[in-house]
Amino acid sequence: MPLIFRLASAIGSPVRLGGITPDRLRDMSLVEIARLEVLQGNVSVALGDLFRVSGDGADGRLTFEGDLAGVHEIGRGMTGGEIVVRGSAGRHVGGGMTGGAIHIHGDAGDWLGCEMKGGLIHVRGSAGDHTGAAYAGSRRGMTEGTILIEGSVGSHLGASMRRGLVAVGGDCRDVAGLEMIAGSILVFGACGRAPGAGMRRGTIGVFGMSPVPLLPTFRAAGRFRPLFLRLIRRDLERLGFPPRDELSGEELVLYHGDLVGLGKGEVWCREDGGTP
Amino acid sequence: MSSDFIKILGGTVHDPANGIDGEVRDLWLAGGKVVAAPTDPSVQAVRVIDARGLVVMPGGVDMHCHIVGSKVNTARIMCPERSREAAPVARTATTRSGTMGSVPSSFATGYRYAGLGYTTAFDAAIAPLAARHAHLELADTPCVDRGFYTLVGNNHYVMRSIQKGEPEKLKSFIAWLLGAAGAYATKLVNPGGVELWKQGRDGNARDLDTTVDGFGVTPGQIIGSVARAVDELRLPHPVHVHCNNLGLPGNWTTTLETMKRLDGHRGHLTHIQFHSYAGGDGDEDTFGSKVAPLAEYVNAHPNLTVDVGQVVFGRTMSMTADGPVGHYLSRLQGSKWYSSDIEQEAGCGIVPIEYKNTSAVHAWQWAIGLEWYLMVDDPWRVTMSTDHPNGGSFLAYPQIIRLLMDRTFRQNVFQALPAPVREKSALKDLDREYTLNEIAIITRAGPARMLGLKDKGHLGVGADADITIYAPASDAETMFQMPRHVIKAGRLLVEDGEIREPLMGKTLHVAPDYDREVEADIQAWFEDSYSIRWRNYPVDLKAQTEAEVVA
Numbered sequence: 001m002p003l004i005f006r007l008a009s010a011i012g013s014p015v016r017l018g019g020i021t022p023d024r025l026r027d028m029s030l031v032e033i034a035r036l037e038v039l040q041g042n043v044s045v046a047l048g049d050l051f052r053v054s055g056d057g058a059d060g061r062l063t064f065e066g067d068l069a070g071v072h073e074i075g076r077g078m079t080g081g082e083i084v085v086r087g088s089a090g091r092h093v094g095g096g097m098t099g100g101a102i103h104i105h106g107d108a109g110d111w112l113g114c115e116m117k118g119g120l121i122h123v124r125g126s127a128g129d130h131t132g133a134a135y136a137g138s139r140r141g142m143t144e145g146t147i148l149i150e151g152s153v154g155s156h157l158g159a160s161m162r163r164g165l166v167a168v169g170g171d172c173r174d175v176a177g178l179e180m181i182a183g184s185i186l187v188f189g190a191c192g193r194a195p196g197a198g199m200r201r202g203t204i205g206v207f208g209m210s211p212v213p214l215l216p217t218f219r220a221a222g223r224f225r226p227l228f229l230r231l232i233r234r235d236l237e238r239l240g241f242p243p244r245d246e247l248s249g250e251e252l253v254l255y256h257g258d259l260v261g262l263g264k265g266e267v268w269c270r271e272d273g274g275t276p
Numbered sequence: 277m278s279s280d281f282i283k284i285l286g287g288t289v290h291d292p293a294n295g296i297d298g299e300v301r302d303l304w305l306a307g308g309k310v311v312a313a314p315t316d317p318s319v320q321a322v323r324v325i326d327a328r329g330l331v332v333m334p335g336g337v338d339m340h341c342h343i344v345g346s347k348v349n350t351a352r353i354m355c356p357e358r359s360r361e362a363a364p365v366a367r368t369a370t371t372r373s374g375t376m377g378s379v380p381s382s383f384a385t386g387y388r389y390a391g392l393g394y395t396t397a398f399d400a401a402i403a404p405l406a407a408r409h410a411h412l413e414l415a416d417t418p419c420v421d422r423g424f425y426t427l428v429g430n431n432h433y434v435m436r437s438i439q440k441g442e443p444e445k446l447k448s449f450i451a452w453l454l455g456a457a458g459a460y461a462t463k464l465v466n467p468g469g470v471e472l473w474k475q476g477r478d479g480n481a482r483d484l485d486t487t488v489d490g491f492g493v494t495p496g497q498i499i500g501s502v503a504r505a506v507d508e509l510r511l512p513h514p515v516h517v518h519c520n521n522l523g524l525p526g527n528w529t530t531t532l533e534t535m536k537r538l539d540g541h542r543g544h545l546t547h548i549q550f551h552s553y554a555g556g557d558g559d560e561d562t563f564g565s566k567v568a569p570l571a572e573y574v575n576a577h578p579n580l581t582v583d584v585g586q587v588v589f590g591r592t593m594s595m596t597a598d599g600p601v602g603h604y605l606s607r608l609q610g611s612k613w614y615s616s617d618i619e620q621e622a623g624c625g626i627v628p629i630e631y632k633n634t635s636a637v638h639a640w641q642w643a644i645g646l647e648w649y650l651m652v653d654d655p656w657r658v659t660m661s662t663d664h665p666n667g668g669s670f671l672a673y674p675q676i677i678r679l680l681m682d683r684t685f686r687q688n689v690f691q692a693l694p695a696p697v698r699e700k701s702a703l704k705d706l707d708r709e710y711t712l713n714e715i716a717i718i719t720r721a722g723p724a725r726m727l728g729l730k731d732k733g734h735l736g737v738g739a740d741a742d743i744t745i746y747a748p749a750s751d752a753e754t755m756f757q758m759p760r761h762v763i764k765a766g767r768l769l770v771e772d773g774e775i776r777e778p779l780m781g782k783t784l785h786v787a788p789d790y791d792r793e794v795e796a797d798i799q800a801w802f803e804d805s806y807s808i809r810w811r812n813y814p815v816d817l818k819a820q821t822e823a824e825v826v827a
Contacts, residue, residue, distance in 0.1 A: 135357065
């Protein structure tokens with residue numbers, strides 16, 4: 001049985017839950033947990049004043065219930081275990097996490113999985129801007145792990161990411177994979193302007209539109225039937241992502257870029273005409 | 277008045293400026309000053325601080341750091357990840373919150389200086405155009421008396437008056453500029469070289485006889501002329517020189533030549549560690565130390581003083597008015613880079629850097645800094661600095677004190693350095709250890725004297741009641757890390773590491789007199805060149821902060 005946090009009532013000021021992670025709560029009693037202090041706005045409040053806490057966290061599972069769109073930093077820095085959110089979550093979910101899994105049965109805000117170093121985040125709804133990206137000033141975004149979003153995401157998806165996989169069932173907005181260093185981003189809907197702008201290495205697949213609005217600094221490299229996408233499809237299905245026929249081995253067009261950067265990145269599109 | 281007396285009872289006093297080396301005695305304070313013990317035995321102190329068994333020194337004086345102004349703020353904006361990754365400074369009932377990292381926020385900077393027992397700090401490089409900003413930020417830097425030096429080494433008017441052979445005009449201009457900016461002293465940064473850098477890609481002054489295009493003057497002429505003008509103006513602090521060719525292999529000859537070009541005038545050579553390198557033929561193996569000949573020259577020439585600019589291993593931020601150095605470092609480190617051109621006045625370069633003890637060059641820099649402390653015979657002539665944050669944070673001062681006082685500790689760190697440094701650095705044979713009194717000289721008495729601050733750096737009658745009380749500990753780093761009490765202007769600032777009363781200090785500046793007739797000439801040049809109006813240029817200090825004219 002998981003440890004259950006039910007939002008007691010609608011919250012006013014935003015709440016930051018950084019540090020409330022499964023590994024930390026595992027050996028605590030309900031009373032101790034209810035006394036833990038978190039920030040709401042600029043004041044410290046007891047967790048028990050915000051949530052009704054029940055269940056048992058001994059098996060490393062936490063469940064949050066209610067409208068948590070104003071509750072930020074869920075699972076930030078977690079190292080293992082599992083967090084399930086039944087509803088929407090706020091910003092910075094899973095930021096810097098190194099392991100474990102976060103399942104959100106709703107939407108997530110901006111900065112989802114920023115600078116994550118391992119583990120899995122699976123969002124059944126949509127997510128905001130800067131998913132899997134780097135925080136301001138950092139050299140690297142996510143460096144390992146998997147982010148699955150069944151809906152759509154905002155801009156700066158996977159900006160400066162170094163390794164790992166992001167799959168988006170719907171659309172994404174501008175500059176997906178901005179200055180990415182390596183890693184993989186698959187978008188099954190349409191994308192906004194300039195995917196892969198400044199990318200050094202890494203792989204971006206855009207399957208839901210044609211032509212893809214690439215920058216002129218991408219160069220067509222030919223048509224292929226990439227086998228690795230079938231391997232990724234198998235992984236995605238194993239993780240519970242809805243099956244995608246786009247990854248079944250059909251012929252795709254490959255573009256190389258961004259030539260203003262290192263130029264070793266690749267963008268896969270369904271049809272010719274990638275460059276504007 | 278009697279009700280105002282504070283007595284510091286029975287401390288072991290180190291007041292080298294007054295020849296007191298570890299004597300147990302009482303100190304009486306009143307009205308923010310050190311006063312003579314009351315002759316009337318019935319007079320009681322309102323507060324007695326029991327310092328028996330503790331070490332009493334004047335408050336620390338940091339004569340060269342970078343804590344305010346546009347460069348510092350640009351560095352903060354450029355590297356938010358550094359502030360984010362460091363533990364934040366929490367708000368308390370008496371103090372504000374802040375951030376740390378390589379460049380702490382303004383209030384945190386003041387609190388941390390106070391926490392180390394420092395009560396005075398000078399920012400070493402403010403362009404006159406940035407003076408207003410710097411003063412506003414100094415007014416938000418609590419706990420320390422403060423001020424800044426203003427940049428003149430690449431100023432167009434300075435170079436023009438030297439070119440025309442008008443030393444009187446130069447003198448008046450410098451006096452006017454110091455007053456307009458509310459500055460404490462003059463600063464030369466890569467004189468002439470920054471102007472050349474601003475004129476074109478890879479431009480710089482290679483030596484002191486390079487001609488600055490458009491002005492027909494050389495770095496050597498700028499150094500000599502400004503040093504002379506500063507002496508003739510009788511400014512409290514001599515010209516503060518950041519030599520040409522900072523950080524470059526083989527730059528020691530430039531540094532030696534700079535000392536000579538001062539031509540007997542007073543001069544303070546800053547972060548001298550960065551200017552004492554052998555090598556230069558492209559072979560990294562030839563990189564090394566030339567402290568010995570430079571220190572020998574300093575020892576023999578009483579017109580010269582230095583501060584070290586010690587490198588501390590770890591991540592930090594390079595921020596300098598030496599634009600070409602910023603470019604050089606950014607190419608070396610492959611990191612972020614900021615460069616700016618400050619009109620008729622100066623340049624600026626900012627680069628995040630990391631000093632690693634596995635790098636032979638960085639290890640050399642570390643060793644060269646310590647060689648300077650240990651090879652200058654007279655501690656009154658060398659001052660502790662890390663050129664915060666360029667060589668490292670001021671928070672490393674306790675560690676540097678331990679390196680100087682404890683040769684076993686020093687050798688342990690030294691033995692972990694790369695082989696070339698271990699084998700060749702003079703540090704392996706230097707077994708000098710600093711005494712507590714010598715530490716008191718290089719951290720407070722010496723810099724106060726170099727700055728011409730008559731009321732600071734000592735505990736004689738009439739001195740500012742800026743006092744730090746340390747508890748002796750098994751090692752010097754622990755002792756200097758957390759003073760027991762810090763008193764500022766006669767009030768208890770810090771007790772056991774916690775800020776009791778975060779009082780604001782005052783801004784120290786000069787306002788030298790000058791020939792008013794030159795103003796018309798300056799104004800004509802100014803109106804013709806600057807992006808702002810003449811009347812908006814001078815800073816009205818009284819409107820901004822509590823200020824005091826020194827000398």
